[in-house]
Amino acid sequence: MPDLFTNYDLGPFCDEMFARPGEPREHYARLVERFSRLEGIRDLHERQQLADQTFLRRGVTFTVYSDDRGTEKIFPFDLIPRIIPANEWSHLEAGLIQRMTALNLFLADIYGEQRILR
Numbered sequence: 854m855p856d857l858f859t860n861y862d863l864g865p866f867c868d869e870m871f872a873r874p875g876e877p878r879e880h881y882a883r884l885v886e887r888f889s890r891l892e893g894i895r896d897l898h899e900r901q902q903l904a905d906q907t908f909l910r911r912g913v914t915f916t917v918y919s920d921d922r923g924t925e926k927i928f929p930f931d932l933i934p935r936i937i938p939a940n941e942w943s944h945l946e947a948g949l950i951q952r953m954t955a956l957n958l959f960l961a962d963i964y965g966e967q968r969i970l971r
Contacts, residue, residue: 857888857897869935880938888933901932 877885
């Protein structure tokens with residue numbers, strides 16, 4: 854088990870990456886193996902800082918006008934991706950397609966014949 858996850862406590866919560874302490878889910882196994890090459894949590898933090906700096910330099914930001922600490926915020930980015938297995942994605946994809954189709958039809962009507970308003 855990589856040093857990065859040695860003291861990782863799942864607690865009572867469901868975890869996308871691990872089925873049980875020290876046991877990655879099948880679709881995360883390769884990612885856990887890749888992360889095992891890191892030099893621990895410090896290496897992960899350094900990589901996160903590098904990603905944040907890159908986003909800032911390249912303008913991957915958004916504006917929060919009501920925040921007194923500054924308006925330019927870095928787009929949130931997590932180095933640990935959420936991996937969705939194909940069987941779960943196919944279910945999600947069908948629902949997303951259905952909802953996007955409904956939304957597009959609604960918008961076409963609102964900006965067109967406006968039948969829904971009658």
